[in-house]
Amino acid sequence: MIGAIRKLAGAIKPVIILEYVYRRNHLHNFSYALSALVVCVCILYGQWPSEAEACSRPMGNIFFSYIFFFMITFSTIIVPLRASMIFTLEKEKNTLTLLRFSGLNAMEIIMSKDFACLIFIAFTLSPLIPFIMACPVFGGISYALVCEGLALLTIFIVFYINAGTALSIMFKKNSAAISAMVLLLLAMHLGSYEIDNYLNKSNLFFDKGYNNKLFAYFSPIEIYMQFFDKCFFYQNPQQIKTYLDGKMQLTYLHGALAYLAASIMLFLANVKFFEKFLKWREA
Amino acid sequence: MIEIKNLYKYYGNLMAVNNLNLYVEKGEIFGFIGPNGAGKSTTIKILSTLLNPSAGICRINGINVVEEPYKIRGIMGYMPDLFGLYEELKVFEYLDFFAACYRIAYKERDAIINDILELTDLSIKKDSPVGSLSRGMKQRLCLAKTLIHDPLVLILDEPASGLDPRGRVEMRMLLNELRKMGKTIFVSSHILTELADFCTSVGIIETGRLVVAGKIEDVIKSQGVSRHIKIKVLDKMQECENILKSNAEITSIDPAVVEKIFNIEMRADDPALAELLKTLIHNGIPVVSFHDKGGNLEDIFMKVTKGQVS
Numbered sequence: 317m318i319g320a321i322r323k324l325a326g327a328i329k330p331v332i333i334l335e336y337v338y339r340r341n342h343l344h345n346f347s348y349a350l351s352a353l354v355v356c357v358c359i360l361y362g363q364w365p366s367e368a369e370a371c372s373r374p375m376g377n378i379f380f381s382y383i384f385f386f387m388i389t390f391s392t393i394i395v396p397l398r399a400s401m402i403f404t405l406e407k408e409k410n411t412l413t414l415l416r417f418s419g420l421n422a423m424e425i426i427m428s429k430d431f432a433c434l435i436f437i438a439f440t441l442s443p444l445i446p447f448i449m450a451c452p453v454f455g456g457i458s459y460a461l462v463c464e465g466l467a468l469l470t471i472f473i474v475f476y477i478n479a480g481t482a483l484s485i486m487f488k489k490n491s492a493a494i495s496a497m498v499l500l501l502l503a504m505h506l507g508s509y510e511i512d513n514y515l516n517k518s519n520l521f522f523d524k525g526y527n528n529k530l531f532a533y534f535s536p537i538e539i540y541m542q543f544f545d546k547c548f549f550y551q552n553p554q555q556i557k558t559y560l561d562g563k564m565q566l567t568y569l570h571g572a573l574a575y576l577a578a579s580i581m582l583f584l585a586n587v588k589f590f591e592k593f594l595k596w597r598e599a
Numbered sequence: 600m601i602e603i604k605n606l607y608k609y610y611g612n613l614m615a616v617n618n619l620n621l622y623v624e625k626g627e628i629f630g631f632i633g634p635n636g637a638g639k640s641t642t643i644k645i646l647s648t649l650l651n652p653s654a655g656i657c658r659i660n661g662i663n664v665v666e667e668p669y670k671i672r673g674i675m676g677y678m679p680d681l682f683g684l685y686e687e688l689k690v691f692e693y694l695d696f697f698a699a700c701y702r703i704a705y706k707e708r709d710a711i712i713n714d715i716l717e718l719t720d721l722s723i724k725k726d727s728p729v730g731s732l733s734r735g736m737k738q739r740l741c742l743a744k745t746l747i748h749d750p751l752v753l754i755l756d757e758p759a760s761g762l763d764p765r766g767r768v769e770m771r772m773l774l775n776e777l778r779k780m781g782k783t784i785f786v787s788s789h790i791l792t793e794l795a796d797f798c799t800s801v802g803i804i805e806t807g808r809l810v811v812a813g814k815i816e817d818v819i820k821s822q823g824v825s826r827h828i829k830i831k832v833l834d835k836m837q838e839c840e841n842i843l844k845s846n847a848e849i850t851s852i853d854p855a856v857v858e859k860i861f862n863i864e865m866r867a868d869d870p871a872l873a874e875l876l877k878t879l880i881h882n883g884i885p886v887v888s889f890h891d892k893g894g895n896l897e898d899i900f901m902k903v904t905k906g907q908v909s
Contacts, residue, residue: 330699334685338692410683413649414741417677419701419748421669591668598650599610 324427327420331428332435345439348394353443356386360447374456377548383448384465387441388472388540392501395437395473399480400497402429404490412594422590426481426583433477461547468543468572472536475575478582485586485593508535534571542568600625600752600783601646606655608641608807615641617807619655623785623800628778630798631787632900638807639787640680643756646785647677659752676745680757684737686730690721693729693740694747701748711747719743719773735766739773746777753777755786771797791896801896803903810903816868818899825850825864827892828872832859833885842882846875859887 336345359382406412415425448466452459480497487493508531515530532538601623608616616638623629633639644650646657648668657664664671685693691712698708716722719739724732732740738758745753758774759767775797777784788794794801795815802812811818819826832839836859843852843863848871853862867875876889 326702327700330696333699334688334696338688338696339685340687410679410681411685413677413679414682414684414697414744416649417647417672417745418697419673595649595651598644 324424327424328428328431331420331425332432335432336435345436348436348440349443352386352390352440355390356383356444356447359386373548374454376451376454377456379454380448380451380457380462380465381544381548383444383451384469387444387448387469391437391441391469391473391476392536394440395433395476396480396497396501397494398436399430399433399477400483400493401490402433402481403484404487404493405484407488408490416591416594423587426586426590430477430481430583433480434473437473457547465543465547468539468568471572471576471579475579475582478579478586481586482582485590488597505535505537508532508538533568534574536575539568539571600627600660601629601785602656602658603642603646604656606642606645606657607653608638608645608650609653615807616645616652619804619807619809621802621809621812623783625783626778626781627799628774628784628786628797630794630801630896631785631804632789632791632794632801632896633787633804634904637804639804640756641807642804643754643785643787647675647754648672649677673748674751676748676750676753678741678745678753678755678758680760682741684729684740686728688729689726690716690729690732690740691725694743697744697747703748715743715746718746718776720769733766735762735769738762738766738770742770742773751783753782753784753786755784757787757789759788791900795896803900805904811899815896820868825866825898826872828863828865828875829888829890829892830861830863830879831887831889832861833887834859835884838882839879839884842879842884846878848875 336342360379403412406415418425420428448462449459451457452462479500480493483493483496483500487496511531601621603619603621606616606619607614619638619642631639631642641650645652646659646664648664648671651665659671660674662670662674685696688696694712694715695708698712699705703711713722713725716725719742721736721739721743724736729737729740738761742755742758745755755774759770762770774784774786778797778799786794786798798815800812800814801818803810811821813821830839830843839861840852843849843861846865848867849863849865851864865871865875872891876886879886879889
């Protein structure tokens, strides 16, 4: 097991060195991190709680809401865009064939590229971590909730990276992959509400007495909203009784777990179909 | 070393490769020739595991290219016709990246990269950005990358395309050097005269079918194509012409004798050529040079192909 992990680490290392040392994009990476920090500080300064607000909601709670909301927005825009260009950039520069002939297998190539993307976003958001970790000190939010929020964010980042990788394998041009990613984001965030609306209208699944959401529970908007409700209004996550047997209850945690499972499945599918799909495209 | 058996490749209804059978022995430089659309690149992509065949078997060193692509990539170096390089990297970094991917130990990498840079004549550019290299140097750098893991077989798709005359000469010298190192090289090219200079065997493909294949001498013999000989003499032009005319194996003598050079065509093997030179010298003809231009690949190519595409 340790040997396999070492082997994998050995395979990932050259791509990380390529991306972050040999490519000399330190300035570019630092500028992203610095921008994230500056924007966050500006938002915090602009939204500095008034006395009244501070009385009704603890300062730590307010700070957390702004910082976390910024992290969500930033990662939802930047990560999918960057991930959807992982392989299309290589295709456009005609370097993918050389990478495939580099002694790395499909899993190593995909994992190293995904890891490089993960490092980028972790580095970009890293200046905000001390701020968010300081929030519990000001009260109104616990460390457990902060960690839960960060875990949720990580799950979505991992999902976006895997989805972006899949699209970048499928498409040849950056523009096509990015467009597909935007469509996917829209479908993920808003499409599920539309499905529920349609089902409500057609009265197929929902009992009028229950919550009329089902697919919407898998929308990142809904998942984050429920998390915010729990943080700020101390509400328990909403639960619904589904049409299945009236007993199954869905919370935002189920949604997050579904995304985690989807990420793993997407990664495995990417590895399995990487070579097959590229050969099919070649033909 | 390279074995292709009953290979077929269809793109929809289009048959790109039609029952191709080929065998390339270890240490050979095999020139794969054919007009555009003949199926060369398709065959090369199948051999280099980038494409699956519709039917047939391809093996390199006994390993099936479809079943074990990663094993094949471990023993093979592939240089595509169109390739990109990480232009922002330095030459050394570029090779170091691929050496690390091939899991060459850190301590050994420097020595290996320096050797390869010397072989490809890029030592002086070791610290230059890849983007600043000329086209010829980029071709050589790509070749250097394919050599980094010391492959048994090299598959080169149009390695000299787009190069200026100097670049072509350098590429030819490099391939000759690799042949001396015992590599098996499978190379496709449109520039037939170049292939004739360093290939030990050739295969000509048209409309997906292999029209002719074998050692260059055997192919020349089997196709009954004349050899082009260039003879330069100091004087005694008339005597020389008489001797040449009396030789039955000579099929034509270029009547335009420029600067005391005779261009002749003859159907002869090496001993017959040696005999002709001996005769000229015995008859007191001051021969300055006697050059077998060899590689009548153009003649063979024109003879066996019909200019059709798949």
